[in-house]
Amino acid sequence: MSDVIEQLQSITTHVDKAISEMLPIAYPDELYKASRYLPDAGGKRLRPATLVLAAQAVGSNLNDVLPAAVSVELVHNFTLIHDDIMDEDSFRRGMEAVHVKWGLAGAILAGDTLYSKAFEILAGMDNDPARLNKCIELLSQTCTQICEGQWMDIEFEHRDDVTKEEYLEMVEKKTSVLYAAAAKSGAILGGASDEVANSLYDFGRLIGVGFQIYDDVLDLITPEDVLGKVRGSDLMEGKKTLIALHAINNGVDLKIFGKGSAEKSEIEEAVKVLEESGSIDYAQELAFSYIQEGKEKLKVLPDSDSKATLLEIADYMIERKY
């Protein structure tokens, strides 16, 4: 386990416990079992941890913002359940996807339930109503953007003219706005000024984009046994990642692009070609610069352990192995 993930243990333990308490198995039991299935399977809890650390960094504490942390984690899991249906992915976190285990209707409803529970838990928090409303408005806007990002991602599959700017907008909406909302919500609930809250939003947004670009890099450079899925799967699926876009724009001949499957030797050749064309380096350097820019946004915060951990989360985005 990486150092930062270990440091987050004390927060994630509280988040795990709070999920069980705030999303109890109630009647109809099977609906709640389907809703709890993914959140209970764990995950790194980077989004709720970011929220808690942001609150701590502006002078608040874990207990006062824990429900909001649960809320962003439930939103994240809701998007995973519905995305797996849309992308026809049968596995998630090494387990059967919710729609495989509970069927289409079950998965739609499990996602919808997490969605409403997220807002229920947030609205029911014991905090200043005006601050709470700001967070609710932010989270709902964020959910809308996630839908827009997922729509764009699906649309891009059928287009040959996706630009770098469009890719970055898609990634920002699909992935990074939830990190941004988590960081800003922590600041708002902790009573930070608008300036600090907005800087934390930018921090989350920038490291979220860096995270996703680096994810595309990991798909190519990570051995399969570490990655947990087939290496180069993005390439074979014809996903318009930044790496693929760079290669296409530079006239690189990617033989396996969009072919659905390929031999190990073909994948290795493709990775070599992408290394030589500078496409992997290009994406990796862009990811690094997003992380760097994100970290600079934290200059508005006074030094603290929590701030230090937020900076380590930013670095972790581009240091992690999977």
Add this chain to the structure above:
Amino acid sequence: MSDVIEQLQSITTHVDKAISEMLPIAYPDELYKASRYLPDAGGKRLRPATLVLAAQAVGSNLNDVLPAAVSVELVHNFTLIHDDIMDEDSFRRGMEAVHVKWGLAGAILAGDTLYSKAFEILAGMDNDPARLNKCIELLSQTCTQICEGQWMDIEFEHRDDVTKEEYLEMVEKKTSVLYAAAAKSGAILGGASDEVANSLYDFGRLIGVGFQIYDDVLDLITPEDVLGKVRGSDLMEGKKTLIALHAINNGVDLKIFGKGSAEKSEIEEAVKVLEESGSIDYAQELAFSYIQEGKEKLKVLPDSDSKATLLEIADYMIERKY
């Protein structure tokens, strides 16, 4: 058009206009077209009208609560889109369902977008933060209950031992809590006391249950050209309506129950059998008593035109022909 629907015209015109303004077609356009497709197709707008009338009846006005009225209408439409996927219904309001026109992924995302937009619009309202917060918590709890009700409805299809109490709980969650939330939200935003707000909740809940029970009656007693769908379709689908439960409990032999399809003469015979067993009367009388009980809850309100229209909406639930 019935008298009450005509009386609601001035409210529904505002609601229609507000939906266009608050849910503009933005990028990615096709997502917003899919999201707007059902709301734009009209409908009676009974839920937003109930919210506006409740607010007026406690001394507020249409303009001050219009966003909240749009919000409950969007939630209603979100549930219709996802329900049509789950129930594999291909038509809605005489048009192709969203999942038929935009595919599964498109319909899931269109529904999810309406869901988040509903909360975005509500949280962004210009009203007292504490009141807004109460409404958001209420609406999110309501959405959770709608999910529970839909889950129960699906589960009941595979069970032979559904009780009247379970049926009523399902109907309350799936249908009536949104009427209840609409009425109560109008009261809360209008500044009513908790006592008045809770009475309005009960009003909405009771007339909502009456509405749904009467819907099951209409399925049997309404000629097809008025109903817009095959008469007796609930029976043929084997739906455990209150009428079916009453008949089964009284040992009535319903030959076409759950048979998928039937000749016109068989349906007429089934209706006759259900009339003779008193099953239709039983449901009709129960619907009437719910409406009556609901109307009594409005005694907490001073007399006004808006109160009078709320009472007419209650009557309309069991007077309408479709």
